[in-house]
Amino acid sequence: MKHKELSTPTRPATRPDPEPPAPGGMLWSTTGDIRSLLTLPAAFTLQVAHPAVGAGVDQYSAFRTDPWGRGERSLRSLMLWVYGGAEAAAEGRRVRRLHKEIQGTDTRGRRYHSLDPACFAWVHATGFPVALHAGRYLFRRITPAQERQLYREWLQVGRILGLHDRDMPQTVEEFWPYYHRMLAEEIEPTKVARELIAADADLPPPEAASRAVRLLLRIAWPALRTAYLHFRAFVTVGYMPPDARAAIGLEWTPAQERRLRRFSTAVRILVPLLPERLRYLPRARAARARWRAGTL
Template sequence: MKQHESDPEPPPPGGILWDIAGEVRSLLALPAALTLQVAHPAVGAGVDEHSVFRTDPWGRGERSLRSVMLWVYGGDAAAQEGRRLRQLHRTIRGTDTRGRSYHALTPAYYAWVHATGFPVYRQAQRYLGRRPFTEAQERRLYAEWLQVGRILGLRDRDMPQTVEEFWPYYRKVLADEIELTTVVRELVAVDVPVPPPDRGPLPVRLALRALWPVLLPPLARFRRFLTIGLMPPDAREAIGLPWTPVQERRLRRFGAVVRRVTPLLPERLRYLPMARRARTAEAARAR
């Protein structure tokens, strides 16, 4: 039973988000979405001043990923997670780099954080999916993303309600707001210290700690490559992030490998645990 009768419904089983949000290749696009979010001065300032992403990057990433999984696969727990996030953000306020007061739940800022997922999913599909989304699939994906927005507490008036309305809104934010913020610089840097992972079995953590000085530089370069490459080109240009034809060819080759390998994986390796459990339960109900 729902916690509240008026709770918004999560995206439907069998929808596009059920197919892609919990799949391992979607993890590759998350850094691009996060970076596009914090390219907004107000969002970037909030993360710069209030987030623990510098001191606890692995914990922060784990909590963010769990949230995304709950929005899509959490059933009744989806709306509960939306309420938890709104409560968490109630005290986040300050002044951005343009001297404007911000609050994390200001609809324009909160909506932008959510809105970035749609163009990044669309961009990632071009490289990592079997084929780009059709026009009908884009419309369905956007409708499902609006459902997620309602779970997060966004009202319909806070977000464009159709794909046709979304793109002018998106381009206006790129033109008027987006910039190379301090947090963006850190997220695409290859020389920012990052502690080794502190999750998993103790032997693995100890091995990673010993090897971390050797592993971190190539991992940082790979993260930068994917973060910039899987960001929509117009957003990349608005922020001022460089991208070369050589990098584009490398990304296309990488995407071709991902497209071939991912469908061959068994469900237990292809989907994250929460997504796999939800998909298995739904398949059992459908039988």
């Protein structure tokens, strides 16, 4: 009697991690450049102008009690998504785990979960129009081909964050109708968005390792805080695309526009003159050095 051979069950193939943007691309050139730091407040404010995102940040984020630490952690994640290589996907998974428990009711009475693609995709999407608008001031105008390349690279970052292609417009031509629909139907001056441009917000001083620096900060902080908040509001509104400003109800005058252009021109001329160790943030600088040396 012949015995039927039993086949060994095969395990499903593990899906490979999504690839981060390639070295030498658009994001590699700009994300770690210190000029990009000026664009982050505009992107974050546009994110939280979504009712669900604003509600989640209002309830769960440490942006009020630990604004400097929160900003540092967000910046670290961004650097890893672009320059982290094999660490990029792991950082994306870590961020998703942190958001698993964030849920509630938004300002319109709708239930939300932070990992709902409708919310999560908007958080990711905001970086693209802000980068284009602010880049015209701080870097240079880009060609239509470069705009498409930048969007393809931004899609790669979205995949690292766990977004599926079905969650995101797949071309620039598809992105703009989505973006304008979101501005028209979803975006509003949420509580958190208003706080981020308030010149009288309650802002604690940054932490300092040195006792002497902590003492100086304590003494000078009232004046420094006022100056910083005015500057933050200025770059937040200035580097936000005009149609997004209108959707949130933010005012912007011709005089402010002239000031922004003067400031941006100075930054655009002076920063490229700096040595790379001052122009790029540490992780970006190290990754770029490894790439040039062929050891990445």
